[in-house]
Amino acid sequence: MSKKLLLKHDHEPGIQTYEVYRKHGGYASVEKALKTMTPEAVVEEVKKSGLRGRGGAGFPTGMKWSFLAKPEGVPRYLVCNADESEPGTFKDRYLMSRIPHYLIEGMITSSFALGANTSYIYVRGEYYYVIAILEKAIKEAYAAGWLGKNILGTGFDHDMYVQPGGGAYICGEETALLESLEGKRGNPRIKPPFPAVKGLWGCPTVVNNVETIAAVVPIVNDGGEAYAAIGIGKSTGTKLISASGHINKPGVYEIELGLPVEEFINSDEYCGGVWKGRKLKAVVAGGSSVPVLPADLIMKTAAGEPRLMSYESLADGGFASGTMLGSGGFIVMDETASVVKNLWTFARFYHHESCGQCSPCREGTGWMEKVLHKIVHGHGEMKDIDLLWDLQRKIEGNTICPLGDAAAWPVASAIRHFRSEFEEMINSHAVEHA
C-alpha cells in the first residue's frame, strides 16, 4: 500500500533547488493548467478528485473553491495556511523545508483556478528558517518565469509573498489567520460571512492548508479521477502523517488513505512498532484536539473491524468509541505513559492558546488546567473528575471558533476511556497524604 505523490522525490539530493525540482517534473501542473485548461476546468478536476482539507477539518476542497465569490473588479486572494501548530503535527514543516517548490507550484496552479493574482503563505513565526527557504525558492520561481507578469505568455499575472506569524495557535483558524495577516490580534471572526465572500481585507479569499495546496499538483497532472482512485471511499488520495511519541521511527510518512492502523504502527516502513519493546497503551490519532483512544479501540472499531487510516474508519463509533483523522498528528503512548499527565500538557496548551474572546473557552480552559494540575500534583479529589467532565461540556459548542471544542474533546475522551487512571492517581496520592 505504498503510494507516494507529495514525497515521491523528497530524498533526491538538492530537491530544495529549482533545477533539481524542475528536472523531476516540477512545474508541469502550472504549464498544463495555464496553457491547456480553463480555471473552471481546474476547479472541476479538484472536485472530481474528492480532495478534502488536510489541515484537520476535512472539508471538500473543490466545494470550498466553488463558494468563492467573483464580484466584478474586486481582487481575490489565495492564502496558504502554514501556521502548523496543532500539537503532534509537523508534516507541513517537512514538506516546505524539504520541497519548497512543491508548495509554490501548487499555489500558482490553485491561484490560476481561483483567479487570484496575489497569494500569501502565512507561516508560523517560529518556522523562520522555513520562511527563508520559501523566500529563496520564490525568488528562483520568479527568475524562471513561473511568477510575475504574463506567466508563460498566457496573460496570467501572479505575485506571491510569505508572511510570518507572531506565535499563536489560534491563527491556524482561518479567520484568525486573516485577522493576523491584516496586522491584528488573532481573534476569530464570526461566520458568516465566510472568507470565500469576505476574507482578506474584505475581499473573496480561499484559505487552504499547505498539504491541500500541494495535492493540487498531482490532481492537475494526472487528473481528478486518477487521484480519486487512490485511497478508500470518500477518503481519496494520500495523506501525510506526522508520527511521534513512543515509537521506534518517528517522522513524516505519506500513506495511501485506508492503510490499516495496525500496519502503520507496527510496520518497519512506518512507525516501526512501539519503542523499547513495550506495549501500546493509547493513541492520539489526529493531533491534540481529537479524542484519545485506548490500544484496543485504535486497532479495531467497537464492532471488531480493523481500524483504517481514513476519515470514516477513524470516526467509526462516533466519540463513544472513535476519533478523527484530523491533521494526521499521530501521537503514540506506551504502557508506562500517563494519559492523565499527557492530558495536563494539552490542557495547559489550550489555556495558553485561547484567544480570550469567548468566556467559556477563556475561563474554562484555565479551570481545566488548574483541576488537572491539582490531580497531577497529588492534590486531586474524586469529585474533580466530575468537575472536569462538567467543565468540558460547558465549553463544547459554546464558542465562536472550534478551539473550545478542541480543548474539550481530549478531556472528555480521557475520562471516557481512562477514568480508572484518574481514580488510581487520586487514590495513590490520598494514601501518601494519609
Add this chain to the structure above:
Amino acid sequence: MENKVQFKPETLALAKEIMGRYPEGKQKSALLPLLHLAQAEFNGWLDVPVMDMVAEVIGIQAIEVYEVTSFYSMYNLKPVGNCLLEICRTSSCWLRGAEDIVSHLENKLGIKEGETTPDGMFTIKTVECLGSCGTAPMMQCGAQFHENLDTDKVDSILDKLRADGKRTNYFDAVVVKEY
C-alpha cells in the same frame, strides 16, 4: 520629545519593501513582520519606544502595536538574555523527556524557567508545541531547532553558544540538515 529610536537604514529599506507587499492603504499588514525585524535589531525585546517607532513607520496608532505585541507569544516585552532557549513542553516532547531537559538547564545555568543568567547570556523559556514532535525533545534558539535532545547534547549546545557569544535571533541563517 523627539523619538530617537530608529531602524538602521538597511532595515528601514527592508521594512518599506515589506510594506509594499500589500495593497495601497493596507500597510498595517506589515506589523507582525516589522516587529520581528525590530526585536532582532533592538536586543531581542520590544521596549515601548521601539514599538512607537514601528507604529510611526507604518503610520498607525501606537495602541494598535501594543495590542498585537501583548497577544503573540514571540514578542518579548521584557529584556531577555543573548540566547533565548525556548524548550517545547507539549505532549510529544513531554512524552520523550522535555521535563528532564528543562531541569537539566535549570541546574546547569542556576536559574529557573523564565529567568535570565546574571551575565545576561541565557534565558530559559518553556513554550508550546513547535512542530518538531518527530524529533522530540527539542528546543529552539534563534532560528535554529535543536532536536533529539539529551543532556550531553544540551551541554555541547550551551558551550557552543557561549563560545560564539553572539545574540541569536530568528533571522540567523540555519543549515538545514539532509533528512
